[in-house]
Amino acid sequence: MKSQEPAAGVYTGWEIPLLPPALSAVVEKELRYLLRNAQVRMLTLTPLILIVVRIMNRRRFGPASSTSGGLTSEFFKYGEGLIATVGVLYVFLILAGLFSNQFALEHGGMRTLVLSPVDRRILLLGKNIATSTLALIFSSALLLVNELVFRDLTLNALLFVALSFFVFAPLMSLMGNALSLRFPKRMKFGKRLNASGVAGLLVIPMMFTLALMPLAAAAAGFVAQSLLVEYATLAVLAALAIIFYLLLINAQGNSLQRRELEILEAVNDPGND
Secondary structure, eight states, rough: OOOOOOOTTTOOOOOTOOOOOOOOHHHHHHHHHHHOOHHHHHHTTTHHHHHHHHHHHHHHOOOOOSOOHHHHHHHHHHHTHHHHHHHHHHHHHHTTHHHOOTTTTTHHHHHHHOOOOOOHHHHHHHHHHHHHHHHHHHHHHHHHHHHHHHHOOHHHHHHHHHHHHHHHHHHHHHHHHHHHHSSSSOOOSSSSOOOOOHHOOOOOOOHHHHHHHHHHHHHHHHHHTOOHHHHHHHHHHHHHHHHHHHHHHHHHHHHHHHHHHHHHHHHTOOOGG
């Protein structure tokens, strides 16, 4: 029996390629929540601070000398994408308040999630995809502006940044999920999105953990004197990060199932504004 076509004007939701309907619905809802928040929209300008800092440093110190620091310049030959990667890492830093408090904007909507028959793993996965998509948009905008201003991005650097992103996103999502489940907190639209409490204390260690991955890849390339070793190392780290995420997301979904009533109470508590 053929399904009837939806009546004109009936909203049917997004159909995101390669995503099942339930996951697509969660991603749509999360992205709409994020785009409704004025503070999130203002955050789009925050990464540009790095561009201003680079311009000021260039004016103050001038172009880097090609003869300075033989060992340092040799290392940065294998860490060509490190500066751009720092920009992407900064994006994850400013979005740490969202990654580490995934239910902050739910409020009354959390009741719908509790009553929803959707697998809790799908809920977390949808939230992670939406927040990582926001990080991707911010990072892409930052890199685009950087290229327009400095014109110093090469294909090798972009590949390094892309692989680093696939390390950062799954690991940041896992750490953020753990904090979101243990330390949920209500957040009003328009309020600051910075991480606070235990999440705020752990932001720097989290960023340090993420930064170690591209640094380790650059160091491996430097020691082996091989760009192939460097990019292969970073690709392996990205694959391991994704596998690690896939292995743990189901356990985090089960944890959400056990703690969802506590989260509901936390995000509906006006005292947590």
